[in-house]
Amino acid sequence: xxxxxxxxxxxxxxxxxxxxxxxxxxxxxxxxxxxxxxxxxxxxxxxxxxxxxxxxxxxxxxxxxxxxxxxxxxxxxxxxxxxxxxxxxxxxxxxxxxxxxxxxxxxxxxxxxxxxxxxxxxxxxxxxxxxxxxxxxxxxxxxxxxxxxxxxxxxxxxxxxxxxxxxxxxxxxxxxxxxxxxxxxxxxxxxxxxxxxxxxxxxxxxxxxxxxxxxxxxxxxxxxxxxxxxxxxxxxxxxxxxxxxxxxxxxxxxxxxxxxxxxxxxxxxxxxxxxxxxxxxxxxxxxxxxxxxxxxxxxxxxxxxxxxxxxxxxxxxxxxxxxxxxxxxxxxxxxxxxxx
Numbered sequence: 582x583x584x585x586x587x588x589x590x591x592x593x594x595x596x597x598x599x600x601x602x603x604x605x606x607x608x609x610x611x612x613x614x615x616x617x618x619x620x621x622x623x624x625x626x627x628x629x630x631x632x633x634x635x636x637x638x639x640x641x642x643x644x645x646x647x648x649x650x651x652x653x654x655x656x657x658x659x660x661x662x663x664x665x666x667x668x669x670x671x672x673x674x675x676x677x678x679x680x681x682x683x684x685x686x687x688x689x690x691x692x693x694x695x696x697x698x699x700x701x702x703x704x705x706x707x708x709x710x711x712x713x714x715x716x717x718x719x720x721x722x723x724x725x726x727x728x729x730x731x732x733x734x735x736x737x738x739x740x741x742x743x744x745x746x747x748x749x750x751x752x753x754x755x756x757x758x759x760x761x762x763x764x765x766x767x768x769x770x771x772x773x774x775x776x777x778x779x780x781x782x783x784x785x786x787x788x789x790x791x792x793x794x795x796x797x798x799x800x801x802x803x804x805x806x807x808x809x810x811x812x813x814x815x816x817x818x819x820x821x822x823x824x825x826x827x828x829x830x831x832x833x834x835x836x837x838x839x840x841x842x843x844x845x846x847x848x849x850x851x852x853x854x855x856x857x858x859x860x861x862x863x864x865x866x867x868x869x870x871x872x873x874x875x876x877x878x879x880x881x882x883x884x885x886x887x888x889x890x891x892x893x894x895x896x897x898x899x900x901x902x903x904x905x906x907x908x909x910x911x912x913x914x915x916x917x918x919x920x921x
Contacts, residue, residue, distance in 0.1 A: 583611055584611065584917075585611045585612060585613035586610075586611055586612065586613055586649045586650055586917055586921070587612075587613045587614040587615075587616070587647060587648045587649055587650075588605070588610070588612055588613075588614075588615055588616065588648060588649070588650045588651075588652065588913075589616040589618055589643065589645065589647075589648040589650070589651040589652070589667070589672065590602065590605075590615070590616070590617050590618060590651075590652045590654075591618045591619075591640060591651060591652065591653040591654065591655050591659065591660075591663065592618075592619065592653065592654040592655030592656070592659070593617030593618055593619055593623075593628055593637060594617070594619045594623045594626060594628070594637060595619075595654060595655060595746065595747065596743060596746055596747050596750070596901060597654040597677060597901055597905045597906050598617075598619075598654055598655070598906075599628075600901050600902060600905070600906040600907075601652055601654065601906040601909065601910065602617070602628055602629070602630045603630075603906075604902070604906050604907055604910050605630055605631065605910060606630050606631050608910060608914070609631075610910060610913070610914070611917070612630070612631055614647070614648075615630055615631075615633075615635045616635075616638060616643065616647065616648055617635050617636070617637045617638065618637070618638055618639070618640040618643055619637050619638075619639075619640060619655070620639075620640060620641075621639050621641065623637050624637055624638065624639045625637065640655075640659070640663060644670070645663075645666060645667035645670035645671075645672040646670040646671055646672070648667070648672045649671075649672060649673065649921060650672065650673050650675065650913050650916070650917070650921075651664070651667045651672045651673065651674045651675065652675050652677075652909050652910070652913065653667075653674055653675065653676040653677060653678065654677040654678070654905060654906070654909070656678060657678040657679055657680045659678075660674075660676050660677075660678040660680045660681070661680050664676050664680070664681070664707055665707075667706075668705055668706035668707050669706075671706070672706070673702055673706050673707075673708070673916060673921070674706060674707045674708070675708045675710060675909045675912050675913055675916075676707060676708070676709050676710060677710040677905050677906075677909055679712065679797060680709075681707055681709045682709045682711065682712070682797070682800070682801060682804075683800055683804070684705075684709075686701070686704045686705055687701075687704070687705055687707050687708065687709050688700075688701040688702055688708050688709065689708075689709045689711055689801060689804050689805055690708055690709070690710070690711070690805075690908075690912050691711060691715075691716050691719055691720060691723075691805060691908060692852075692908070692911040692912060692914075692915060693720050693723065693850070693851050693852040693853075694719050694720065694723045694805055694806070695805050695806075695807070696915055698805075699912060699915050699916055699919070699920065700919075700920065702916065702920070703920075708912055708916070710905065710908050710909050710912070711801045711805060711908070712794070712797045712798065712801055712904075713740075713744060713826060713898075713900040713901075713903075713904025713905055714736075714738045714740065714794070714797075714798055714815075714817065714826055714828065714900075714904070715797065715798050715801040715802060715805070716877075716898070716903060716904050716908055717826060717828065717877045717896055717897070717898035717900075717903060717904060718734070718736060718798065718802070718828055718830060718896060719802060719805055719806070720850075720852050720853060720877040720898075720903070721830070721847065721853060721877055721879050721894060721896045722734070722830070722832065722894075723806075723850070724846040724847055724849070724850040724853070725832070725834065725838060725843055725846060725847075725892070726806065728838065728842075728846055729834045729835060729836040729837070729838045730834060730835030730836060731811060731832050731833070731834055731835065732811070732812065732833045732834065732835050732890075733811070733812040733813075733814070733832065733833040734802065734811065734812065734813045734814065734815075734830065734831075734832050735814045735830070735831040735832070736798065736813070736814070736815045736816070736828050736829070736830045736831075737815070737816045737817075737818065737828065737829045738783075738798075738815065738816070738817045738818060738826060738827070738828050739779075739818055739820045739822070739826065739827040739828070739829075739867075740783060740817060740818065740819050740820065740826045740827075740900065741820065741822040741823055741824050741825050741826055741867065741900055742770075742775060742819065742821070742822065742823060743823055743824050743900060743901050744783075744819075744826070744900050744901075744904075745770055745771075745819075748769075748770050749770045749771070749775075750823055752767075752768075752769060752770045752771070752775060753775050753776055753821055753823065754823075755767070756768075756774060756775065756776035757776040757777070757821070760776055760777060771819065775819060775821050776821055777821060778821060779818055779819065779820050779821070780818065780819040781816065781817075781818045782817075782819070783795075783817040783818070783819055784797075784817075791815070792817060794815075794817040795815040795816065795817045796815075798813055798815040798817075799813040799815065822867055822868060823868070824867070824868065824871075824872040824873075824899055824900065824901060825866075825867025825868050825871040825872050825897055825898065825899055825900060826867065826897065826898060826900040826904060827866075827867050827895070827896070827897045828895070828896045828897070829893075829895060830893065830894045830895075830896055831885060831891060831892070831893050832891065832892050832894075833888060833890050833891055834890045834891075834892060835890070836890070837889060837890050838890075838892060839884065840882050840883050840884050840892065843882055843892055843894075844857060844882050847879050847882070852875070852876055852877055852903075853876060853877055853878075853879055854874075854876040854877070854878050854879070855878075855879050855880070855882070856870065856878055856879075856880050857879070857880045857881065857882050863880075864880035864881055864895060865878035865879070865880045865895070865897045866897060867897045867898075867899075870897065871897045871898050871899045872899050872902075873899060873902065874899060874902070875899075875902065875903060875907055876898075876903070877896060877897070877898040877903060878896070878897045878898065879894055879895070879896050880894075880895045880896075880897075881893060881894065881895035882894055
C-alpha cells in the first residue's frame with residue numbers, strides 16, 4: 582500500500598479552499614485523514630472529498646501535530662498566527678498568502694519554474710505559494726528565460742474578482758443584475774463600481790506610486806528566478822470577470838528570439854498550452870479557455886515592432902486554480918515524493 586498523508590486544509594469553506602478539496606480529489610492525492618479547518622461559525626459543516634464527507638473543525642482548537650501537510654488559504658492574518666504554530670508542531674505548511682513570500686529562509690515555489698527550492702522547506706517548515714499573477718507570468722516566461730535570458734518584463738494584468746474572494750464575486754454579480762434592471766448599485770468590496778468597469782488599483786499604494794500587488798510581481802519574480810537584475814514593470818487592473826486572470830506581457834530578451842522559436846519553446850513546456858492562430862477567435866480567453874483548467878494559456882505571440890529584442894505575449898490562467906489551489910497541491914506532490 583502506498584504511503585498516505587494526513588492533510589489539514591485551512592480555509593476549507595472559502596473560495597480557494599473549496600477548489601483545493603476538488604483538486605485533492607481529482608489528482609488522487611494520497612490522503613489518510615483530511616482535516617478541513619475554518620472559523621467557529623463553519624464548525625460541523627461537511628465538505629466532500631475522495632468519496633467521503635469530512636466534518637469541518639475549529640481552526641483555533643486544532644492540534645496540528647495530527648497532520649503532516651497544511652494547505653493554508655484563509656488570509657494573511659490567519660497564516661501569520663497559525664502557520665508558525667502548525668510548523669512548530671511538525672506540519673509542513675504550504676501557505677497561499679503574501680505573509681511569508683519575502684522571507685529569505687522560506688521557499689517561494691512554482692513547480693514548473695523552481696521545484697528545487699522546495700528542499701529549503703525544512704528551515705522553517707513553511708513553503709510559500711506566489712501571487713497568482715506572478716505564477717502564470719513566470720510559467721509562461723520560464724522557457725524563454727532559460728533559452729535566451731530576459732532583461733526586462735513589462736506587464737499589465739487584467740485580474741478577475743475571484744482574486745478578492747467570495748464577497749467580490751457576489752458584488753460583481755449583484756451590481757450587474759441591478760444595473761441591467763435600472764437600479765442603483767452598492768459599492769463595498771472595491772473603491773468603485775466593478776460591474777461594467779475596470780479599476781486600475783489592486784492592494785494598497787506604495788510610496789513609489791505602484792500598488793503592493795504590482796510590487797509583489799517585482800519582488801517575487803526576482804526571488805523565484807534567483808535573479809536580482811531582472812527588471813519588472815507591472816500595472817495591475819481589476820476587471821469585471823469572475824474567474825481567470827489575463828496578462829499582456831512585453832519582454833526584452835538578452836538575445837533575440839523569434840516568435841516562431843518562442844512558440845516552439847512554449848508548446849513543449851510543462852503546464853503551458855499555446856493557442857495562437859492569427860484569425861478571429863484564435864486565442865485564449867480567461868473564461869472560455871482558462872477557467873477550470875490546469876494549464877496556463879499563451880496567445881498573441883509576436884515580435885515587438887518597436888524593439889529588436891522585444892516579444893509580446895497574451896497569457897491567461899485560472900487564478901483560483903493554477904494561481905492558488907493547484908500550485909499549492911503540486912508543491913505538496915513534490916514534497917511527499919522527494920522529501921517526506
